[in-house]
Amino acid sequence: MGGDPGLAQLRDVPEKGPVIDRAMFRSMIILHLLGASIWVGGHLVLLLGVLPRALRERDPSAVLRFESAFERIGIPALLVQAVTGIWLASRYVPGLWPAFTFSDPLRSAVAIKLLLLTGTVLTGLHARLRVLPRLSPERMSFMALHVTLVTIMAVGLLFVGAFIRTGA
Numbered sequence: 001m002g003g004d005p006g007l008a009q010l011r012d013v014p015e016k017g018p019v020i021d022r023a024m025f026r027s028m029i030i031l032h033l034l035g036a037s038i039w040v041g042g043h044l045v046l047l048l049g050v051l052p053r054a055l056r057e058r059d060p061s062a063v064l065r066f067e068s069a070f071e072r073i074g075i076p077a078l079l080v081q082a083v084t085g086i087w088l089a090s091r092y093v094p095g096l097w098p099a100f101t102f103s104d105p106l107r108s109a110v111a112i113k114l115l116l117l118t119g120t121v122l123t124g125l126h127a128r129l130r131v132l133p134r135l136s137p138e139r140m141s142f143m144a145l146h147v148t149l150v151t152i153m154a155v156g157l158l159f160v161g162a163f164i165r166t167g168a
Contacts, residue, residue: 025088025091028084028087028088029084029088029165031080031084032080032081032084032085032088032161034077034080035077035078035079035080035081035084036077036081036154036157036158036161038073038074038077039074039077039078039081039154040151040154040155040157040158042070042073042074042077043147043150043151043154044151044155045066046063046066046067046070046147046151047147047148047151050062050063050066051063051144051147054140055140055141055144058137058140059137060135060136060137060139060140060143063135063140063143063147064132064135067132078120078121078124081117081157082117082121085113085117085161089110089113089114092106092110092164093106093107093110096110096114099111099114105163105167106164109160109163109164110164112156112160113157113160113161113164116153116156116157116160117157119149119153120150120153120154120157123146123149123150123153124146124150126146127143127146127147127150131143131146
């Protein structure tokens with residue numbers, strides 16, 4: 001973590017304040033990581049396990065079955081990540097908007113996570129509202145593009161989150 005003032009804040013946040021504040025911070029981290037595990041893991045299964053066969057067989061039903069089952073836990077997991085992530089980010093960068101100055105590594109990481117979250121939500125909404133209802137064998141590659149983008153953003157969120165916690 002060196003002498004970087006942005007990264008030095010990382011050491012300070014969980015240790016400041018009363019015990020209840022530290023417990024709340026740690027609880028938020030755990031909930032955030034649980035949501036990330038579900039979201040990232042589910043999209044990796046979809047991208048690497050379900051999608052290749054569905055594309056090969058030109059069969060949208062496998063993707064639709066997976067989406068239907070995953071949506072019940074994936075969407076709540078994403079919501080948990082969003083709520084806990086915004087709460088955690090506001091602990092590092094009060095007000096959040098100062099993150100978009102990109103003035104130090106911590107602010108940059110928070111801004112990147114917020115941008116990735118926005119991209120994830122927009123891509124997911126487009127897939128849910130426009131692509132899935134019209135999914136056909138001919139449109140499978142368009143769905144594959146959405147799955148790939150959301151998975152890349154999910155893994156990006158994971159990497160940037162690891163950076164925020166470790167400074168590595």
